[in-house]
Amino acid sequence: MTLFRKNAEALPAVNEFNQAVKPVSLWADAWRRLRKNLMALAGLFIVIFYTLISVAAPLLPLFPYEEQVLDHQNLPPSTKPAGEVLLHQKQEYMKKVLAADSRTEMTDDEKAQMASLEAEIKSNPIHQRHYYFGTDSLGRDMLARIIYGGRISILIGIVGTITSVLLGVILGAIAGYAGGGIDNFIMRFVDIMYGLPYMLLVIIMMALFGRNIINLFVAIALVSWLTIARVVRGQIISLKNSEFIEAARSMGAGSGRIIFRHLIPNSLGVLIVYSTLLFPSFIMSESFLSFLGLGVSAPLASWGSLVSDGVKTMEQYPWQLLVPAVVMTVFLFAINFLGDGLRDALDPQSKNRV
Amino acid sequence: MKKIFVALLVSVSLFGAFADASMIINNGAEPQSLDPALIQGVPEQRINTAIFEGLLRYNPKTALGEPGLAESWTVSKDKLTYTFKLRANAVWSDGTPITAQTVVDSWLRSLDPATGSEYAYMMGMVVKGADDYNSGKGKKEDVAIKAVDDHTFQMTLVGPTPYALDMLPHQAFDVVPMHAIAKYGKDWTKPENFVGDGPYIVKEWKPQEQITVVKNPKYWDAKSVLLDSIEFLPIDDNNTGYQKYKNGEIDWVTSSSIPVANIDELKLRKDYQVSPQVATYYYIFNVTKKPVDDVRVRKALSMALNTKELVDKVTKGGELVATSIAPAMPGYTPAKGNAYNEAAAKKLLAQAGYPDGKGFPKLTVIYNTNDTHKKIAEWVQQKWKTVLGIDVELQNIEWKTFLDIRNKHDFVISRAGWVGDYQDPNTFLDMFLKDSGNNNGAYNNPKYDDLVTKAATQSGAERFKTLNQAEEILMTQDEAVAPLYFYVNQDLIDLTKWSGWYANPLGIHSYVGIKKVK
Numbered sequence: 001m002t003l004f005r006k007n008a009e010a011l012p013a014v015n016e017f018n019q020a021v022k023p024v025s026l027w028a029d030a031w032r033r034l035r036k037n038l039m040a041l042a043g044l045f046i047v048i049f050y051t052l053i054s055v056a057a058p059l060l061p062l063f064p065y066e067e068q069v070l071d072h073q074n075l076p077p078s079t080k081p082a083g084e085v086l087l088h089q090k091q092e093y094m095k096k097v098l099a100a101d102s103r104t105e106m107t108d109d110e111k112a113q114m115a116s117l118e119a120e121i122k123s124n125p126i127h128q129r130h131y132y133f134g135t136d137s138l139g140r141d142m143l144a145r146i147i148y149g150g151r152i153s154i155l156i157g158i159v160g161t162i163t164s165v166l167l168g169v170i171l172g173a174i175a176g177y178a179g180g181g182i183d184n185f186i187m188r189f190v191d192i193m194y195g196l197p198y199m200l201l202v203i204i205m206m207a208l209f210g211r212n213i214i215n216l217f218v219a220i221a222l223v224s225w226l227t228i229a230r231v232v233r234g235q236i237i238s239l240k241n242s243e244f245i246e247a248a249r250s251m252g253a254g255s256g257r258i259i260f261r262h263l264i265p266n267s268l269g270v271l272i273v274y275s276t277l278l279f280p281s282f283i284m285s286e287s288f289l290s291f292l293g294l295g296v297s298a299p300l301a302s303w304g305s306l307v308s309d310g311v312k313t314m315e316q317y318p319w320q321l322l323v324p325a326v327v328m329t330v331f332l333f334a335i336n337f338l339g340d341g342l343r344d345a346l347d348p349q350s351k352n353r354v
Numbered sequence: 355m356k357k358i359f360v361a362l363l364v365s366v367s368l369f370g371a372f373a374d375a376s377m378i379i380n381n382g383a384e385p386q387s388l389d390p391a392l393i394q395g396v397p398e399q400r401i402n403t404a405i406f407e408g409l410l411r412y413n414p415k416t417a418l419g420e421p422g423l424a425e426s427w428t429v430s431k432d433k434l435t436y437t438f439k440l441r442a443n444a445v446w447s448d449g450t451p452i453t454a455q456t457v458v459d460s461w462l463r464s465l466d467p468a469t470g471s472e473y474a475y476m477m478g479m480v481v482k483g484a485d486d487y488n489s490g491k492g493k494k495e496d497v498a499i500k501a502v503d504d505h506t507f508q509m510t511l512v513g514p515t516p517y518a519l520d521m522l523p524h525q526a527f528d529v530v531p532m533h534a535i536a537k538y539g540k541d542w543t544k545p546e547n548f549v550g551d552g553p554y555i556v557k558e559w560k561p562q563e564q565i566t567v568v569k570n571p572k573y574w575d576a577k578s579v580l581l582d583s584i585e586f587l588p589i590d591d592n593n594t595g596y597q598k599y600k601n602g603e604i605d606w607v608t609s610s611s612i613p614v615a616n617i618d619e620l621k622l623r624k625d626y627q628v629s630p631q632v633a634t635y636y637y638i639f640n641v642t643k644k645p646v647d648d649v650r651v652r653k654a655l656s657m658a659l660n661t662k663e664l665v666d667k668v669t670k671g672g673e674l675v676a677t678s679i680a681p682a683m684p685g686y687t688p689a690k691g692n693a694y695n696e697a698a699a700k701k702l703l704a705q706a707g708y709p710d711g712k713g714f715p716k717l718t719v720i721y722n723t724n725d726t727h728k729k730i731a732e733w734v735q736q737k738w739k740t741v742l743g744i745d746v747e748l749q750n751i752e753w754k755t756f757l758d759i760r761n762k763h764d765f766v767i768s769r770a771g772w773v774g775d776y777q778d779p780n781t782f783l784d785m786f787l788k789d790s791g792n793n794n795g796a797y798n799n800p801k802y803d804d805l806v807t808k809a810a811t812q813s814g815a816e817r818f819k820t821l822n823q824a825e826e827i828l829m830t831q832d833e834a835v836a837p838l839y840f841y842v843n844q845d846l847i848d849l850t851k852w853s854g855w856y857a858n859p860l861g862i863h864s865y866v867g868i869k870k871v872k
Binding site: 066067068070071073093096097100137138211297298299311312313315316 | 591592593613615616618619622624663667668725728729731732733735736739747748749
C-alpha cells in the first residue's frame, strides 16, 4: 500500500503523449462545471445572501422582532416614515367611514381626533421609523420578523438535513454493504416507519415531548431519514461488486475504508440531490406545522407562522401574506436550482460532458 | 322539451326559495357534549337552547325568563316556594309526555355526584338541599323539589333569591328524557337516539364538520318555530368563518368568532351588530401552582397590564376596561379591584422575590385556539416581558381539551371568558365557590364562600352589599383572576334578511321566532 502511494507522488501524471497533467480533484472539477450553470450560480448566491443575513441578523439595524408598537398596526410596506403612512391610512379610513354613513363632512369629534393624531406624529420620534416590509396586526416590523423567521426556518432545514442524511447514509450503507440479516432488519424497520403517516408521527411526538423548537427539530429529523437510507442502500448494492471495489478489496482495504472512501463518494451525486430536495421539504414541514399552530410559539416566528398569520388578513392587508410568502418561495427556488446544478456538477457520469 | 326544462327550473328555484328556511351559524368550536348536564361553554349553550327547554325559556329580546314547559307559576309570600303548572301538551319529540316527575328526575340526575355535572352547583346555590346532595353530604330525598301531581311541580329555595326565575332557562335546570337515557345510556345524545323537547331536534352530527338540527313538530310552540333547520359549524378559524359569511355560506357569525384582525372593515358594515353584554374576559390563575400561588405575583401580573390600551388598540370593538370580575349592573357596584399600575406591579413582584423578573420560573399560558385569543395572548406576553421582565410561553389548545385541562386544574394561567347565565352579579361570583365545577383556578377562601352563600338568603340592597364585600375579597384582596375587559356582543347577521333576531345582554338566542325574510 505505502509503496504504491510513494510512487504516485514521485511520478507526475502524464497523458498518452507524455505531457504533464495537473490532477483535477472531484471538487475543483465540480466547481468548474457549476460555474457554467447560470441558474445554479444564481441559486448559490441567493442561498449565500440569505444565510449571511440570517447569521448577521443580531448585528443588523433592525427593530426588535417582538416589539409591539400598537399605533403602527397593519402599515403597508413603504419607504416613507411610519407617521406619514399612518396618517394616510387614517385618512383613507375616514373616507370609507364617511362613505359608509353617506356623509361628506367629518364630525367635530373626528376632526379633533385627526388633529391630535397629526400633532402626535410630529412630536413623537417613534413615528419616524421606516417599515420597508410593512407591519403586522400588532404593529411589529415585518422585516425583522421575516429575517428572524428565516433564521428559524433555515436552521430547521440545515439541522433536519444533516441529521437525516447522517442517519440515512450510515444505516443505508451498512444495510447495503453487509446485506443478509442486517440488511433485512434495517430495511424492514424502514418499511414499518414508512407505513406510519409522517405528519401524524411528528404531531404525536410534539404532543408527547412538549412543544419547543428542539423537539420540533428532533421530531422532523427522526422520521425523514428513510428515503435517504433506501437510496444509499440501492447505490451501494449496485456499486459494491464493481471492478474498482474489487480492486480496493484485493489491495486489502477494510470495510470501513471501502464504504467511506469509495462507495459513499460515488453515491454523492444522488445524495446531494436528495439533500437539496429534503432541505426545502423540512422548511415546508415546519411551515405546515406552524400553520396548524404546532410549530414555533410566539413571539418567535418562522416563515410558516408568518404566512399562516398573513392568510387571515390577506384581503385587507395583503403584504402580511405576500412578503413572507415571496421571501420563502425565492429561497426554496434558489435551493432547488442549486441542488440541480450540484447534481450535474458532481455526477461522475457527466465528467466529460461539460 | 326546452319549455318543460325551463318550467322545471323555475319551479325548482321557486320551491327552493320557500323551502330553504335554514340558518347556518358559525359556532366557533366543536361542542364538548350535547348532554345539558355535561356542558359548560358558550358554543354548547348555543346548541342547547335549540334542542332543550326547561320550565322557562329565554325571552329573545331581554334574555330574561318567560314561560317554557311551565305555562304559569305562583310564588309563596316568603318568596321561598315556587309552584309551576306544566303545559298539558308538553311532550318529548318521540311523543312521550313530560310530567312533573320528569322535571324532578332530570334535576336529581344533574345533582347526582355520579353524573359529574360541572354546573350542578348553580342549582345547589338556590334549591334547598341540592348542594348537600350534590356534594355527597345529603340525601336525594332531602332536595326540596317535588311533583305535586302530573302537571304541578314545586321547588323550595334556600332564600328569597330575586334571580331564581331568570336562571331557570339555563341548561343547569333543563329537563332531560329520562326514558331515553335509561334505554341508551351514554349514547342517548347520538342523533339516531336523540330525543329532545326544544324547538329543534338533532338530525345529524358530523364531528368537526357540522351539527344539523331540524324543526321539532311536537314542540308546544311549534307555530313560532319558523326555520326548517339550523346548522352549527365548528369553525375555529375566525377568518375562514368570515370569508364564508361574505360568500353567503354562513348566515350568522357569532360573537366569539368575530375576526378581530378585520375589525376596522367590520365596523363599516351595516350587518355588524354591537351591543353591551354581561360578560368578562379574564385570565385565571391556578392558585395552587407556583409561582401564582403568591398573591403578590398575581397582583403584579394583573396590574402590569394596561387594559385600556388593549381595548382601544387591539380588540377595538368598544369593550370596557375591567378591574372586577362582575360588571356593573342595576343596583350593584362591582369591587374596586387592582387597576393598571406599572410601578406598583414591579414593586409587588420584587417583594415576592423576583426583582425585575429575575428567577421567575418559566410558565405557560394556555388559550383555546382562536385568532382573537392568540392576539390578546401575544399582547399580554409582550407586556409581561417589557413591564415585569418575565417570559411566558403561549400554548393554544383545541376547545374540548382546553376545557378538560381547566377542569382538571392542570395549568398555571389560562385564558377564560364568562358570559352571565342570568343578569345578576351572582352568576360571576358563585363560580369561585370552593365546590363549584367552574372554579378552574381552585380558588378557596372560606370567608368568601360564607359571604356568597349568605347573600343567597338575603334580598335587595343588603344582598348586593354582601356580594360586593365578597367580590372585594376575591378581586381586590386575593386577585383570583386577572380581569381584562367586559365583552360586547359582536355579531355578523344581516337583519334585513332575518327577522326575530335581537341583540340581548346575555347574547343568548332561543331561535324561536327567527324567520328568513329574504
